[in-house]
Structures are given as structure tokens and as C-alpha cells.
Amino acid sequence: MRAPLRKILLLLGAAVLFFAAFFLAPMLVVAIASVTDADGNVSFASYARILLDRYHWDVLWTTFRIGALTTAATMLIGYPLAWYLVRIVRFAHWRRACIIMLVVPLFTSNIVRSFGWMVLLGRNGLVNDALVGAGLIERPLRFLGTELGIEIGLVYILLPFMVLSIGNALAKVDPLLEQASADLGASPSATFRTITFPLSLPGLMAGTVMVFMLAVSAYVTPALLSGGRITVFSMLIFQQYGSLFDFHYGGALSITMLVLTLALIALAARIGEARGI
Amino acid sequence: MAAIAIRIVAYAALAYLALPLVVLLGASVTATSYLSFPPRGVTLAWYGRMLDDPSYLSAFATSSLLAAAATLAAVLLAIPAALAIARDRFPGRRLIAAILMSPLILPHVVLGTALLQYGTMIGLTRSFGALLVGHIVIIMPFVLRAVLPQLNEEQRSLEEASADLGAGPLATFFFVTLPQIRSGVVSGAMFAFISSWINVELSIFNTTAELTTIPVKLFNYVQYSVDPIIAAVSSITILAAAAAIILLDLTLGLEVLSERR
Numbered sequence: 001m002r003a004p005l006r007k008i009l010l011l012l013g014a015a016v017l018f019f020a021a022f023f024l025a026p027m028l029v030v031a032i033a034s035v036t037d038a039d040g041n042v043s044f045a046s047y048a049r050i051l052l053d054r055y056h057w058d059v060l061w062t063t064f065r066i067g068a069l070t071t072a073a074t075m076l077i078g079y080p081l082a083w084y085l086v087r088i089v090r091f092a093h094w095r096r097a098c099i100i101m102l103v104v105p106l107f108t109s110n111i112v113r114s115f116g117w118m119v120l121l122g123r124n125g126l127v128n129d130a131l132v133g134a135g136l137i138e139r140p141l142r143f144l145g146t147e148l149g150i151e152i153g154l155v156y157i158l159l160p161f162m163v164l165s166i167g168n169a170l171a172k173v174d175p176l177l178e179q180a181s182a183d184l185g186a187s188p189s190a191t192f193r194t195i196t197f198p199l200s201l202p203g204l205m206a207g208t209v210m211v212f213m214l215a216v217s218a219y220v221t222p223a224l225l226s227g228g229r230i231t232v233f234s235m236l237i238f239q240q241y242g243s244l245f246d247f248h249y250g251g252a253l254s255i256t257m258l259v260l261t262l263a264l265i266a267l268a269a270r271i272g273e274a275r276g277i
Numbered sequence: 278m279a280a281i282a283i284r285i286v287a288y289a290a291l292a293y294l295a296l297p298l299v300v301l302l303g304a305s306v307t308a309t310s311y312l313s314f315p316p317r318g319v320t321l322a323w324y325g326r327m328l329d330d331p332s333y334l335s336a337f338a339t340s341s342l343l344a345a346a347a348t349l350a351a352v353l354l355a356i357p358a359a360l361a362i363a364r365d366r367f368p369g370r371r372l373i374a375a376i377l378m379s380p381l382i383l384p385h386v387v388l389g390t391a392l393l394q395y396g397t398m399i400g401l402t403r404s405f406g407a408l409l410v411g412h413i414v415i416i417m418p419f420v421l422r423a424v425l426p427q428l429n430e431e432q433r434s435l436e437e438a439s440a441d442l443g444a445g446p447l448a449t450f451f452f453v454t455l456p457q458i459r460s461g462v463v464s465g466a467m468f469a470f471i472s473s474w475i476n477v478e479l480s481i482f483n484t485t486a487e488l489t490t491i492p493v494k495l496f497n498y499v500q501y502s503v504d505p506i507i508a509a510v511s512s513i514t515i516l517a518a519a520a521a522i523i524l525l526d527l528t529l530g531l532e533v534l535s536e537r538r
Contacts, residue, residue, distance in 0.1 A: 011361035012373065015354040015417070019376060022410045026388075026395035033394065077290050084287030088280065100522055101294050107518035108298065109475035109492040112511040115499050116297025119304060119312055119508075126300065126314055156293060189279075217384030220477050224499060234386045241390040241482065251394070254387045261384060 034251035046252035056236075060260075063233040066147055067216035070154040074211050075204065077155070078162035085163070086170045106160045110220040117153045118144065118224060145227035153221045158214055162207040169203020170196075205272045209265050216261060233257055298515050305508035312503055323509040333494070333510060340490040343405070344473035347412035348420075351469050352462065354413070355420035360454070362421075363428035381418045385478035388415065393482040407483040408490070415479060416469035423465025427458040460529055467525055471518070 037043035050056045085102070089095040105113055120126050121143035128140035143149040173196055181191040219234040226232075237257065240250030300314045308318030327333050361367075362374050380388060392411045396402040401410070432454060439449040455462070477492045484493045491514065498507055 005367075008361050008365055008367050011357040011365075015358035015377060016373060018354060018410075018413065022392070022395075023380065023388075023414050024376070026391035029395045029398065030387075030391040077286065077293075080283045080286035081290040084283055088283065088287070096526070098291060100519070100526070101291055103522050104298065104515070104519050105294055107471050107475070107521055108515055109477065109495070111477060111492050111495045111499060112301065112514055113297055115495070115503070115507070115511055116301045118499070118503065119300050119314060120297060156297065159290065159294065213382060213384070217386055219386050220496065224496075234384070237386050237390055241393055247394050250390060254390055257384060258387050262382075265382065 030247075030251040030254050032251075033247045034255045037248060043248075046249045047256070049249060050252055050256055059231050059233055059236060062147070062230065063216050066150055066154065066222070066232065067212050069147075070151050070158065070215040071208055071212045073151065073155045074159050074162040075208065078159055078207065079166055079204070081159075082163045082167035082170055086167050102160050102163060105157070110157060110218075111224070113157055114153050114221045114224040117149070117156065121149055121152065121225070144225060145229035147230060149225045150222050150230065150232075153225045154215050154218060157218075157221055158211045161210050161214070165207030165210065166200060166203045169200045169206075173199045202272070205268065209268045212268075213261055213265060217257065301508050301511045302515060305505060305512040307505055307508075310505070312505055312508060323505040324513075326506050327509045327513075330506075332489075333491075335487075336489050336491045336494045337513075339405075339488060340474055340492070343408055343412060343490060344470045347409055347416055347473045348466050348470045350409070350413045351417040351420050352466050355417050355465070356424060356458075356462065359421055359424040359428060363425055364430075364433065377421055378418045380415045381422070385415065385476070389479040389482050392479065396483070403483050403485050403488070405488065408480055408488075411479040411483065412473045412476065415476070416472050419468040419472060420462070420465035423461040423468065424458055425461075427461040432457055464525070464529055467521070471521065475514075 034046055035042060035044060037045060081102075085095070085098055089098060122128070123140045123142070125143075127143065128137075131137045132140060143152065177195050177199070178191050181195050182188070186194070216232075217234055218232070219238060222230065222232045223235060223238075226235075233253070234257070237250060237253045240246050240253060244250075303316045304312045304314045305323055306319050306321065307313045307316035308320045308322075309316075358377060362370060362377075389411065392407075392414075393402065396407050401407045435457075436449050436453050439453045440446075444452065475492055476490075477496050480490050480493050481496065484490060489497075491510070495507065495510060
């Protein structure tokens, strides 16, 4: 139904104006700054500085490697946990406790959660104490300031997103389809491979895109767990805006990050579409 | 066999999820002057030290006020927008919806730096107002996303009935429409509030020594030193999160991951 323009303006006007002023305009300012120089002339020098420099490619490679490993680990841990929560737990109170354990971290700041890992992963932290105590290693390992440490923190922070996404898809799978498959003689593993898993793919896909996006753009967790030894792309952006104030170069870094993440999301969506997800 | 393997992974994953928070709660009551887990002795002295420091209280106050104001603004902007997007057909509807939702997938680092640069141009930096506009932008999509699915065409006939019986548009909204989307508004507002409360990436550019939020204060502190006071402040935020979730569960019910059978 076509509504009168006046009514639509009345309902949408405030939100659209607010977003134009404080979302679109700032993004436009960054985009313009990224393609101009200090004198206001059009210049792609900032992009050239990023794309022609080995260091930036190294940082991008580190960032995306950490993002990819983090995403893979959240999938491998998240799928069984989602399955457990949706299909296995029957005792209502324990289920509720599990859900609360899953969601409380989401409601807690990245700082607090990363801080917890700083305490755990330190030279004299619980993890090293346990490993030494169990006789698995002789001397404490270095976790803080390594990519492994950052990945442990990021997987922890992003796991709930993956579990909720997969779990919601699993919960929607019609049990009659699985019953039919079993009645027709398929083994449980064949039913899982041909029925359940394909039907849960949209959730897995959505979770993967979200986790990857959040992992490559994360700042707080890498900043706290890297101990200044590892640089990811978001740290470069922070440096420019937090202390060096080169808005042209900083803007180009921001746009580079934005374009790369959106391109990867679009690619994932295309792959999903092609597979009929 | 497979079921046992799944259980083992699930228990390990749950332990992994609980561990850092348990460690902080434990370390916040240690009687030692350094962080220690398991805690040595039990004391609430660190909580007392935190309460003695007015800067923590003012950061808690700033965070709460900011989250409350941003959530209120987000709800006031999102509900009318959701009504128009869900019910009316007009050119540009999908584009507007996509723009209003896009902060959900935009890296917060990018948005935070953009707002800093823009704020520098228009003179809106390092103030409560500067923090507020950024927070509204990132949390409004949560409200929109929660409310949109609850609006449908069937409600329209109820609203028309209300109008036919002589109720004005506002009365119709408050007595007919709002009650039907209440749970969406509440859960959306809850997520919006929390997202504002825990934000660092946006806030960090617009805080000052006097005007700072709890996450930013923790972030700046933790990078240089860690002690049981910081664990106590962190624990307060963990306990607040747990309280919020239990409250949400008791009022709306956490309808996540329930199987349809």
C-alpha cells in the first residue's frame, strides 16, 4: 500500500536525518580525505603508500591469517557445542545454565574478557601452571605477544556468535526429515551428512561471515594480548587517529579495511548463493 | 561414540567460556597485592578501594548515563522508522533500511575514526554529546532488527479498528501497536544498552581524563598495569552482565536455541 509521503517523512525523517548527519557524512569525509592531499588536491598518494609498501601487506597478511585461523577454530568448537545445546541437553536447568554461560561473555566488555586471558596466559598464569604441573612442558610457554595468544582470545570472544548462529539453524531443522531418512535405511552419519548438515549450512555460513568480519576488524583483543609485538591492521588505523593525526593516510587505511572486509563478505555471500544456501 | 566426543568438546568449550570470567572474579578477592588465581585468602578490600576512588564511580556513572540516553534515543528513532519500513511501500525503502542497519557490519574502528575526523570538523569532540551520537549510530540497528520482524500486516486491521472507534494516531500507537511489539522493543533496547555499555572502539576517541567510560578506563589502565582493583572493577561488570541476563531470562525468557518439537 502506498502511504502518503507526509506520513512516511514523519516516521522516517528523524532517523534518516540523524544517519545522514552522523553516519553517512562522516564516512564521506573519510572517503574524501583518503583521496586528497594536505592541500586539498585529488591525490592517490595515501593509497599508493599503503599498496606499494611491503610492511602494509605483511600486516594485512597477519590480520587475515589470524582472522582465518580464528574463524576455523570457532567453527570446529562451535558446531559441537551448538549441537550439544540444541540436541543433547535435556535437563532444563542445566540447559539454562549453559545458555547463560554462553551469553554472559557477550554482555561483557572485550576489555574484561581479554584481561581475563592476560591473567590466564601469563608466564605464571593458570594455563602455564597447569601445563607444567601436568608434565607436558618443562618451562612456561610464551603466549602473550604471540599470534596463538591473540587467537585464543579472539576465539573465546567470538565463539558465542558462531554457536548462536549454528544453533538457531540446527533448531529449525525439521526432525521429520531426519526420521524419514532413518526410516529409509540411512545410517545416523549418512543422515547427518546428507540432511542435517546441509540444512544447518546457512547458520554456519552466517556465523562464519560474522566471526571473520569481527576477527579481522578487532582492535581491543589484539592490542591487549599482542604485548606490542604483533601489529594488526586496526592498530595502524588507531595509531593514525589516536596519536599521529594524518587523516589522509588514516582515511585511506580505513577505506582499505572497509573495502577488503565488505568484499570478503560479498564473496562469501556469492559462494553461499551458488551453493543454494 | 560420536555423542561422547560431542559432549567432551561441549564441556571443554563451556569451561573455556567460563574460565576467564571465573578467574577475574576469583582474582578480585585475593588477599595478595598482585593478581593471583586461585586467590590466596578472601577479602573485599579491593572493592572498597574501588569505591574510595571517585574516578571509578564517575566512569560508572558516565557509562550508565550514556548507555541510557543512547538507548532512549535509539528507541525513539527506531520504532517510527520500523513502522514505515515494515508497513509502507515507497521508493528507496530497501536502501534506507540497508543504511540504517549497516553499522551492524561496519568495523567499529572505521566508524569511530570517521566520527573523530568529522567531529573535529564540526566541533563535536571529547564531550558527552560526541560520545552520544556515535553510540546512537551503532546501537540503533539492534532496536530496528528486533522490532521489524514483529510488525505485520495483520496488526493493521486492529489499528484501523482502533481508528474507526475514534482513537487518534498516538492513542492507537500506544494502546494497540506498542503492546504487540513490546517484547521486540525490550530485547532490542536491552542489546542496545549493553552494546553501548561495553563499547571501547568508538568511545576511546572522545573520552578525556575527566569524561571517561568504564571500558575505556579499564583499557587504558590494563595496558600499563594490572592489579586486583582492576579485577574488582571487571568483576562488577561481569556480575552486572549476569544480573542483566538473568533478569532478561525471567522477564522475556531467553528463547535462544530452543528446538521446535
